[in-house]
Amino acid sequence: MSGNPQERVLLYIDLHLVHEVTSPQAFTGLRAAGRSVRRPDLTVAVMDHLVPTWERNRPTPDPIGREQLRQLQENCRASGIPLFDLHHQQQGIVHVIGPELGVTQPGMTVVCGDSHTATHGAFGTLAFGIGTSEVEQVLATQCLWQAPSPTMEVRIDGELPHGVVAKDVALGVIRQLGVSGGRGSVIEYTGSVVRALSMEGRMTLCNMTIEAGARAGMISPDQTTISYLEGRPASPRGDDFDRATERWLSFASDPGAQFDRTEVVPASELAPFVTWGTTPAMVAPVTERIPYLTDMPDQASRDATGRALAYMGLAEGTAIQDIAIDRVFIGSCTNSRIEDLRQAAAVAAGKKVHPKVRAMVVPGSGTVKREAEREGLDRIFRDSGFEWREAGCSMCLGMNPDILMPKERCASTSNRNFEGRQGAGGRTHLVSPAMAAAAAVHGHFVDVRQLSATERI
Amino acid sequence: MQPFTVHQGLCATLVRDDVDTDQIIPKQFLKRTDKDGYGEACFFDWRYDSGGNPDPSFELNQPRYAGASILVTGQNFGCGSSREHAAWALLGYGLRAVIAPSFADIFRTNALQNGLLPVTLTLAEVRLLTERAQTDEGWQVTIDLTRQSVTDALGHVATFEIEDFWKECLLEGLDPIAMAEKRDPEISAYEQGRSALLPTTSYLGAL
Numbered sequence: 001m002s003g004n005p006q007e008r009v010l011l012y013i014d015l016h017l018v019h020e021v022t023s024p025q026a027f028t029g030l031r032a033a034g035r036s037v038r039r040p041d042l043t044v045a046v047m048d049h050l051v052p053t054w055e056r057n058r059p060t061p062d063p064i065g066r067e068q069l070r071q072l073q074e075n076c077r078a079s080g081i082p083l084f085d086l087h088h089q090q091q092g093i094v095h096v097i098g099p100e101l102g103v104t105q106p107g108m109t110v111v112c113g114d115s116h117t118a119t120h121g122a123f124g125t126l127a128f129g130i131g132t133s134e135v136e137q138v139l140a141t142q143c144l145w146q147a148p149s150p151t152m153e154v155r156i157d158g159e160l161p162h163g164v165v166a167k168d169v170a171l172g173v174i175r176q177l178g179v180s181g182g183r184g185s186v187i188e189y190t191g192s193v194v195r196a197l198s199m200e201g202r203m204t205l206c207n208m209t210i211e212a213g214a215r216a217g218m219i220s221p222d223q224t225t226i227s228y229l230e231g232r233p234a235s236p237r238g239d240d241f242d243r244a245t246e247r248w249l250s251f252a253s254d255p256g257a258q259f260d261r262t263e264v265v266p267a268s269e270l271a272p273f274v275t276w277g278t279t280p281a282m283v284a285p286v287t288e289r290i291p292y293l294t295d296m297p298d299q300a301s302r303d304a305t306g307r308a309l310a311y312m313g314l315a316e317g318t319a320i321q322d323i324a325i326d327r328v329f330i331g332s333c334t335n336s337r338i339e340d341l342r343q344a345a346a347v348a349a350g351k352k353v354h355p356k357v358r359a360m361v362v363p364g365s366g367t368v369k370r371e372a373e374r375e376g377l378d379r380i381f382r383d384s385g386f387e388w389r390e391a392g393c394s395m396c397l398g399m400n401p402d403i404l405m406p407k408e409r410c411a412s413t414s415n416r417n418f419e420g421r422q423g424a425g426g427r428t429h430l431v432s433p434a435m436a437a438a439a440a441v442h443g444h445f446v447d448v449r450q451l452s453a454t455e456r457i
Numbered sequence: 458m459q460p461f462t463v464h465q466g467l468c469a470t471l472v473r474d475d476v477d478t479d480q481i482i483p484k485q486f487l488k489r490t491d492k493d494g495y496g497e498a499c500f501f502d503w504r505y506d507s508g509g510n511p512d513p514s515f516e517l518n519q520p521r522y523a524g525a526s527i528l529v530t531g532q533n534f535g536c537g538s539s540r541e542h543a544a545w546a547l548l549g550y551g552l553r554a555v556i557a558p559s560f561a562d563i564f565r566t567n568a569l570q571n572g573l574l575p576v577t578l579t580l581a582e583v584r585l586l587t588e589r590a591q592t593d594e595g596w597q598v599t600i601d602l603t604r605q606s607v608t609d610a611l612g613h614v615a616t617f618e619i620e621d622f623w624k625e626c627l628l629e630g631l632d633p634i635a636m637a638e639k640r641d642p643e644i645s646a647y648e649q650g651r652s653a654l655l656p657t658t659s660y661l662g663a664l
């Protein structure tokens with residue numbers, strides 16, 4: 001849209017995703033100011049952040065959380081916003097269901113009061129997280145005041161080594177950029193690795209963009225994008241689909257597009273990664289060790305690493321594969337889609353979860369759950385000793401009863417290993433779905449590439 | 458929007474980088490549906506010991522920082538979750554400004570929206586402020602948004618950049634929503650011209 005004298009432009013929002021935790025104050029503010037929702041038909045709401053992942057037919061146990069769910073229901077009813085509630089067949093994590101329903105389409109602007117909104121960038125959208133005041137503004141005006149962001153290309157060239165998946169690419173990018181290296185930019189992921197990724201893989205990669213401190217991440221739409229969108233509930237049909245396809249592909253990046261900055265991440269340097277600290281950039285290949293403090297470049301990083309290791313209960317120089325775990329969480333908007341569950345199930349099949357480990361699988365949506373059950377993945381997980389849950393954010397942020405106890409150590413497919421993220425005092429190691437399943441079986445981290453050879457996955 | 462013009466106050470330091478919003482306000486406090494009352498829970502896991510008492514080893518719990526309204530901290534402050542509760546919690550804690558070498562993007566906007574001023578200074582300037590606050594008990598600075606300056610009793614300390622848009626909003630307590638509403642004719646015209654192929658959500662809940 002047009003500019004204004006204050007270096008801000010008003011950006012029109014094509015899709016606004018709403019959930020229970022960051023929206024109540026926005027609706028209250030809207031009412032207090034006598035405003036109404038401008039475009040309920042470009043808005044969709046879902047209950048995902050604090051919903052229980054089992055015994056859904058009982059009332060949500062926590063009264064304060066229940067009130068939040070009630071308010072979302074009431075706010076959506078009053079303003080005509082479609083809502084996927086706790087009992088809806090297609091309920092799920094907001095960043096899983098948007099693409100699944102086909103409402104995320106190339107060339108759109110997408111916002112949500114959640115920092116992992118960049119997930120939708122996998123479709124060639126400009127998608128970013130906003131705060132509650134901005135949620136209120138989008139509800140009221142369908143627009144946001146925005147300043148143009150710097151652009152950055154992250155090119156991942158080559159071919160992914162065997163056993164290395166999208167999650168490892170995401171962690172490898174953050175390892176190279178650092179947690180604030182991408183600050184404020186909009187990243188476009190390019191290169192042969194990105195072109196070869198499935199839509200699920202692209203979503204995993206874009207999902208973690210915020211962890212490198214960037215504003216949004218996106219991937220140019222191509223035939224993979226079009227194939228994914230075909231037949232989705234909100235996708236156009238018949239002739240309209242052909243017209244839409246032409247439009248979508250017109251959003252592909254120009255060859256030779258210029259960026260403010262380019263980073264090249266060679267695929268050959270990627271490996272199955274495991275985070276060992278309290279930021280996603282504190283990460284190492286599974287075959288390596290936690291760094292020694294004396295190897296750190298300066299005092300600030302020694303202090304930060306020392307603090308992280310004290311919190312994690314780990315010693316410098318420990319081999320990653322010697323780290324024993326108590327819990328496994330397979331889920332979150334990073335890794336809870338059908339392809340993720342297939343990868344985890346392939347590792348778990350015919351094996352048992354280690355007796356000292358409690359492991360759970362939380363599908364990203366009701367749709368993913370039913371598909372997994374149709375493929376028999378739930379049986380594989382259950383037979384191995386994994387808990388099989390209902391869809392939601394669950395232990396990614398632990399706002400429902402799924403939390404780590406203090407000092408419990410978890411191999412998690414989620415996106416943040418911050419102190420206390422999965423429960424006060426809990427210790428999180430971020431990994432890919434296959435790495436998480438392998439850790440569940442062995443009781444400590446193992447290299448999935450080794451398993452492939454010896455256990456013929 | 459709560460206006461910000463000039464503020465003088467005590468500086469407290471939190472010397473670490475990448476302070477994330479999960480630390481500023483842990484998730485168990487996000488279930489409420491209002492904007493007040495988060496101050497007590499600010500920095501909860503760092504601030505209190507397992508018995509719920511203030512942990513004396515946490516930097517901000519030092520008696521000399523009691524009543525501080527300006528926080529001096531490290532890079533990438535406010536990274537992580539988009540929760541605006543972090544800005545509400547810092548305001549509830551009594552802060553009016555945070556000074557850091559850099560801020561995470563969403564947090565910075567959330568802070569500005571609530572009249573909590575994020576002041577970006579160079580690493581060297583932040584180090585200087587940190588040292589002064591740590592050595593000079595009771596050290597106060599004045600942040601003047603019109604002049605975009607940070608000064609102490611002896612005079613100039615630093616100047617900072619801020620976008621004209623936010624400066625004007627903060628100085629005059631303008632409401633960004635009202636400012637967008639003034640552009641309604643343009644917004645409506647844009648809506649008329651949007652492609653008919655773009656999806657709507659109207660029928661989704663009923664699927």
Ligand code: SF4
Nearest residue numbers: 116332333393396397
């Ligand atoms: S799964 Fe985790 S990161 Fe994703 S939306 Fe839910 S809480 Fe946020």
